[in-house]
Amino acid sequence: MHVQLDSLHLLIYAAMLACLLAVALSAVSRAAAAGRGLGAAFAARAGEASFAAGFVLAIVAFILRWIEVRHVPLQNMFEVFLTLGVVLYPLSLLCRRLVGGDSLGLDAMIAFVVLFPAGLVFKSDPQHLPPALQDWLFIPHVAAYMLAYIILAMAAAQAVLQLFAKGDRVAVGGVNHELAAYRLVTLAFPLLTLGLVLGAWWGKKAWGDYWQWDPQELWSLITWLIFLAYMHLRCAAGARWPRINSVLVILGGLAVVLTLLWVNLSRLFPGMHSYASP
């Protein structure tokens, strides 16, 4: 872990602080709404503004990085996590509108968690795009996965709440956590499928085969299969077994983390996706 004081990293740190402030203000808002304090609406608005400010700071960092490397910054782990931090606020707005409920604090916490390795862990040395990454499929393939992963992280957070929240299965917005997780997965699953299919198509163009049995491909497939199983179970049994549904969503979320971090960082999984290394 290392602190860097260039403008790019300072922007990321500022975005992280704004997200943390949003988390704190969201907690204040909840406490006030529960009758333990005043100004719930004000704290909620301030939390939203703080999260939005974090987004603005992150997107300025993203643009600076784009100018510096002269390609869409999605090449290495630093750039991927910076991008995850950028897309979180707009996705949070969209999901809160589509799913309902008040997940601002939760989403801001996820934003902080994904910006943390970009700011403090991964190397940010600019790199040229290697030949295999110079294709128009690079952006939609990675972007589809990034969007899916963020929404699935939100779904996994809802599933954790469903499993562990005592007597609080209904979120502030009146939406059941199990239902919220399901709605989020239905939003992410098409993107996950698109990422998998675009990756296969790109693999065919670049390497000659749409499926190479590469560890990264297999972990992406594992993630997809877990959510596919969840969709089938949810379709067959609905919310009859909410805890099993939630466990599957959490397992899917863990598979996302493994695919994104463990497979890229561990030497256990050498493969053709080596340019995704830190």
Place this chain on the structure above:
Amino acid sequence: MSLRRIIPAITLSFLAVLTVLSIAGAFVGAERAKVMFTSPTMVAYWVALLVLLLAGFVVFPKLVRRPGLLAAHFGTVLIVFGAMAGSQAGHDAGARIFGRAKVPLSYMIIAEGQDSSVMMDANLAERMGDLPFAIRLNRFWIEHYPPEGKNWILQWVAWVPADANTGQPQEVLEGQLPWEVGSDMEVPYTQARVNIVGLDAAANGQPRLKVRLNIEGRSRETVIEPAPGQLMKSLSVTEAMGLSAGEQAADEVRLLFREPEGDVRDYKSDLSVLKDGNEVARKVIEVNDPLHYGGYHFYQNAYRIDQEQYTILGVVSDTGLELVYAGFVLLCGGVFYQFWLEPIVAAIRRRRGGHARAA
């Protein structure tokens, strides 16, 4: 227990088995995973999966009535079927049934200006078959990014003579000297040393490397400065120091001061397809942009440079590919329709219905 209960349970079991096998496959590496997933046992699994998918259409009419579910499931059938057709076993079956012998995966090595129709194995050691046409390599080249921020390279080149006693042929050897101002290094194949005195830029912007050559009491200071617009300048150490045969183990030794190459941007091969000696197609291929001709894709796989430049092409049969691509489109279209479009359409209908009732 009815089929409507059994099939979902079997489906979940199939997904669980594939998930566990995929986890195992991720740990054993791509080559062994490929062997595992294409083994006869797994072929039985894939066939059973196809049967299960088709049974789903019969038992659950909803799968047929709802366009999204129909497309996604039928797309999966096409992907599995296309992948089986494109496998080694699928190619063998195609050869037996249709008499159409194709090699699923092979490689070609072609020298610049030459043509070939020979398909080799991955080690380029064993002949796997011949194409019904030939591929000519008109030109192979590598493109680089600009060498931003990199130091110019100081390199030595030695023309080592043939040695009749050892059978050593005449050869040109070269290597880099890791330099910085102040460093003092041996010049390989000589008894001379080179001392880097300084580096500055000429008025035309070209770098000027000031060096001092030393050998047993003799010393000479000189500047290696590429001419305007040139990317390299060489200095003969042999001539500059007047090296005798006893002072060097080569016919000549030179220092080269040259601009560094940037990172590789792309590998490109200009290919022609020849049928009966006539060119019937031509394309410059590069990574991500293969040539497609005669049921095969030709990929820029690798290259080799020794006395000549060679390109190494990956040659991949396209059998089953259309089915897989059609399956991809149906699968993606199906899930987007089912989970994105259908809820939007339903919401619009509900809203319109509400307005109509209100009116």
